[in-house]
Amino acid sequence: MHIHSVSKVLGLPVILLALGILYQSWNTNSQLSVYLVIPAALVVVLYVFHGPIDHWWLSRFPVPFDPRLRDWLDKYFEPYQKFNGDDKKKFEYRIMLYLNGRLFTSVGSEMRDVPEDIKLLVASHGVHMCLALDDYLIGDMDRIFLYKHPFPTADHPYLHNVETNIEDGVIILSLEQLTQSILYPENFYNTAYHAYAEAFIGVNNTIDFPDCNETWDQLEKVSGWSKGFLYQQIGLKQPDPLAVHITLFFSKSKKYKNIFPENYTKWSEIFKQEP
DSSP states (O other): OOOSOHHHHHHHHHHHHHHHHHHHHHHHTOSGGGGGHHHHHHHHHHHHTHHHHHHHHHHHSOOOOOHHHHHHHHHHOHHHHHOOHHHHHHHHHHHHHHHHHSEEEEESSSOBOOOHHHHHHHHHHHHHHTTTSSOTTOTTOOEEEEESSOBOOSSSOSOBSEEEETTTTEEEEEHHHHHHHHHOTTTSOOHHHHHHHHHHHHHTTTSOOOOOTTOHHHHHHHHSSOHHHHHHHHOOSSOOHHHHHHHHHHHSHHHHHHHOHHHHHHHHHHHTOOO
């Protein structure tokens, strides 16, 4: 039997311990209930650190990759289709670790669990971006919140499609925009690459990135969209041009290489791959 979440397995005896304390306290009329603080603290620790705990476990005792997820990658994720056998195995292994080491939450009228294929829809971009790097988890960016539609936040109180918060380790995405970019890549900007690009930039602030501030005219040629349309798809009033460059480096690599040959070489050195 393969254990996907060792944190949940560890949580079972903690819950049994709490029930045992309650039972003894009730039947002996004693003050044992004060010891409930111990299992309560353990539950909090398991909840807060379940991602790193499960990642540590699965990196040592990996589970087989779900064939249904492989089918999704074969059908919808073009980079995976181009991988050789070794890279596919590495990608699958890291995807499995990423999915179990990060917390995905669906946001709407209530917080809900996210289906595995939707998690894969998001995570495949981050794992692809950092496949040749050691830090494929991208630092402590460990929480991904998913909305069905564009969303407002406290930092950006208007509708937008993508946001990252480096300090809180949070990525937020609109599935509407992202799904369209997967199904119709020529017509829609890929916000998952953008989100992971922002996360990568924020986490790796010592890297000497290319100067990309005055390049919107060339970016329009790479993407085939006007600056205004790019802004509209991202939804932020001032999107980071560096993140846009990384996104187009991965999503429209041939055009990007033709328009930005020097930057293409620089990004290839940074990410250790040529998409």
